[in-house]
Amino acid sequence: MLVAAYALSPIDLIPDFIPILGFVDDVILIPLGVWLVLRLIPAELIAEQRLRASQLLQRPRSKLAAGIIIAIWLCFGVTLMVCLFQ
Numbered sequence: 001m002l003v004a005a006y007a008l009s010p011i012d013l014i015p016d017f018i019p020i021l022g023f024v025d026d027v028i029l030i031p032l033g034v035w036l037v038l039r040l041i042p043a044e045l046i047a048e049q050r051l052r053a054s055q056l057l058q059r060p061r062s063k064l065a066a067g068i069i070i071a072i073w074l075c076f077g078v079t080l081m082v083c084l085f086q
Contacts, residue, residue: 003033 007030016022038046 003030003037006030006033 007026012022013025013029014021016026
């Protein structure tokens with residue numbers, strides 16, 4: 001939870017406005033934190049969740065439903081653009 005909080009927090013160890021050094025803490029600390037979290041999770045739990053994820057990917061998908069959702073978002077976007085530029 002601390003790694004996620006640090007990654008999403010606007011407060012950094014080294015402020016981002018400092019050239020180069022501002023992003024170094026993000027580039028180093030976040031991957032190290034993710035690595036540590038992955039090392040702390042039991043291997044059995046990771047294997048179980050990977051199996052579950054692969055099973056979810058094999059479920060049937062509806063291209064029609066995907067098309068309808070995309071059409072709704074496109075209509076919303078066009079409507080928004082029309083309203084903003086009138």
